[in-house]
Amino acid sequence: MDRSAEFRRWKAQCLSKADLSRKGSVDEDVVELVQLLNGREQFFTTSSCAGRIILLDRGINGSEVQKQNCCWLLVTHKPCVKDDVIVVLKKANGDAILKFEPLVLHVQCRQLQDAQILAVRSTHGLEVPLTHKGKLMVTEEYINFLIKIANQKMEENKKRIERFYNCLQHALEKETISVTSYPKEKIKEKNNSSYTHKKKRNPEKACGKYITEENNKELENDDHDDPGISVTVFPEDY
Template sequence: MPKWRARTLNSSRMDRSAEFKKWKAQCLSKADLSRKGSVDEDVIELVQLLNAREQFFTTSSCAGRILLLDGGINGLGVQKQNCCWLLVTHIPCVKDDMMVALKKANGDAVFKFEPFVLHVQCRQLQDAQMLHSVAIDSGFRNSGITVGKRGKIMLAVRSTHGLEVPLSHKGKLMVTEEYIEFLLNIANQKMEENKKRIERFYNCLQLALERETITYSHTKIKEKNNPFCTHKKKRNPEKLRGKCIPEENDKEPENDDDSDPGINVAIFPKDY
């Protein structure tokens, strides 16, 4: 490669790195505008781990929650910004709390469980790919990568084990208390599984970052000892993934197509 072209590529990388640092500083300095106003307790360590690395920063997160919303229903589901939040909890919910909240409903009350979700901006595509592999191995098989027009690389960590059920219409309860108790048992089980996946994701991420650091250190030592070496060895994807073997009972619903893991990676042009 001509020297002038190498200098141009190095300059371009430096510009992108500087812009990423600027985006990270701006994002982490902003006030938390979520309803809670702070990071959920179950994901604090995970968020801190990611933000401590120079190649990542988190833009939003939710550890998972059980909701009761009162509002209208359309073809796309409940619009949270146009409804009343009757109940929100990040821990298992009991029947008495749900029944008290339901008495306040005047419209169409909807019971929901929303699993863990995390959005991370990554410095390079290979960083996002490594994080995506960790997410998939940890059970978050609906995760995906998007690349914006300005070059922003975003990873969304998501799973498919949510739950959404209408309970009332125009203030009238449409189901029995026995059915509500049944739904709560399902949601609470999903909450426990959700927590296990978060812990698995954190442990797998630690392992992947440690292996990445070791690989980077070995490469630098090799280059230092051999000044004539100009070609870097390609990274081994399996080593970077921090491969975690899912538990036998860690399965997604039947509509997940695990036979082709490639469908889980989505790279779409999108501007953030």
């Protein structure tokens, strides 16, 4: 089985499986983005999160919060309020951490050049400890301040998702045009131009005269011309 067929089989198998995330479905703010990728033969998504504010109860191992086997006190994909955080913090027995996590999108790509289109990384996050061994270490005023920051990041994250969707859609449309229409037209134009070029430089061929070995080498060199197609995927200020 060739690689393209194997990739299609793997894609069909993965997309047919049940959603094993905590929510059990794709987040509303990222549905269109996921559909755009899965609608293309060269991509399929394996997991996604549109962005969330979470409150975890677990000790810190160095600077990394281990989410596996910890207690999830609060999870929301929408802006939250201070009162909700204060209520669940009372249930914390260890080190509770407030986090904002931006868009996460895991995508399988057919080829390296397909993966390069999706090469976008963000450091738009937030992680702050609030309790230690169940004891609240900050004031409610500070918690309110943190929640405002997290909510602002959530709104900015939503704008970035929309911008990424638009840029990706534009890039994929441009790629489709380049692959299907542009090369064929350029190849035809190049062949016509190359034929005319050779005809002018070697009038002996048109008259049925002998062509020297040097002229033959010159013609072979002409065949190595390249149209030089290049595509800009995202704007520089993305």
